[in-house]
Amino acid sequence: MSGDNSGYTPVTNASVTNGPVTNGPVEKPRADATVDEEGRFVVRVRLPLPDSARPRLLLQLRPKKGQSEEIGRVVALQPDGKGEWRAVLETAPALAEGRWDAYVLPSPGGERVPLLPGLRDLRALVSGGGDGRTTPLAVRIPYATKDGRLAVRAWLRASHAEAGRIVFAGRSMTVRARLFGPRLGEGATALLQRRGRATAVRQIALRAEGRQDFSFTVDYQELLADGAQPGSGAAPVIWDVYVRPATGASRIRVARLLDDVADRKTVFVYPAATLGGVTARPYYTVDNDLSVEIAPPPAR
Template sequence: MTTPRAGCAVDAQGRITFELPSVHGHGLLLRLRPKKGMPEETLHVLDLKPADEGRGRAVLGADPVLAEGRWDVYLLDGSERTRLRPGPRDLRVLVDGHLRDRHAPLAVRVPYVTKDGFLAVRTWLRPAHAEVDRVDVTGGALTVSARLHGASLPAGAEVRLRLRRGEGTVRTLQPLVAEDGRSFSFTVADETLDIGIWDMFVRPAPGAPMIRLARLLDDVADRKNVFVYPGAPAGGIVVRPYYTVDNDLSLEVKQAG
């Protein structure tokens, strides 16, 4: 049996319309992929309805907001479910998504093709978000510019680098905040950073929750192996920015040479 395919298109309101060549089955199932060794717990079912030229159509509206993670897409036919292959994907409205202001909480959805060739939807759900704009590596300095969504940056804002598995080791940097109170930049040129992985946050005000720096607002579901940056040598170390599997921005610090 040929594995069915579904095309999809995203509109400016965040709706995703799935289309199949025919109305085969009664619905689509979105399954939040569980962590390894854990049972599946979160499912969302969409009605499959007739569309033009005999096609089948299902719509994932802007609500409900999906939990953060990876959602695999299946065709439901009675008690059977079949994982769908991708058809054409129209993601044009996502390309310049970083140019539009977003409100809290930030909910992002990006349809994509898995490594084994199936259709899935990558989602993020965050109370507020710092969208990375540019990452510049020049000489021994690393400069990052970003824009805050769902919050603003009054006096007292700070960028924090937190050493992963570092027992609370934190470095604090003062960002340069633009007149709009939301865009900011900062430079890392510290030869004394400990070896390891440093995760990057902005704290809008003293005592406020920290907001992770990431690049989420476009059509790239998995950025880690697509956007690869060189390292910045600083004394006896090399600092290299990179995107994690969740598209968050982190720093890898290694010994030079």
């Protein structure tokens, strides 16, 4: 273990396993996960081992396509009743942004075994962020992967604009949001950047509603100017949503991170407005960032 008090040991893939990853059907072990009000991540694993055993919890950062595993976090599992073990991951050090797969190492030098998800108590996350949130913002949400394994979705952002309620009116939407990190200042604006076109930007007046809260209204028609309207059969045009808190400040991505939903894209589906044969609707990306899609008419 490392010499600090965090309970974490940074590791490489080679240092945590002497054998291949167990990829076959796994009935055990299963883990319950809790995030408490202080942001600690508590894992309880049902594992039939003697109390003298030294199992460990491994969180392995999922590599990007074409890259190899490099970063891992290990924390000791402590006995917590007959056949049960408990690990507490403190809020610091923060996990790097990405998806972390959860494993158990039953013995030193043994194979890593994927954890299956048990109960997940995320009630402390449901209320979202409050005024007490500090930056950099570190968020960790345990979830079940598509293939039924336990994983943790982590975000780590130096500053953040948290999307709130979205209100629709005809061919426009109004977004309410809260800023974490910098304060709103003179010249604050919302920005929509057309994906793949660095020079295609729409600036929108921002209404400050306090030191942190603000709102802005997007008129979808403004996103169709200058040839930004997709033709029939073409790929959708995507506009990514940012806020610039003051003149000359760096822009900040608008996202929804401060609750218990790890993947919003297919969960939050918003209504689409029709404009001259195309449709416009907001959506959340695979990283829970807010964007607007302008979809072409269906091909004939």
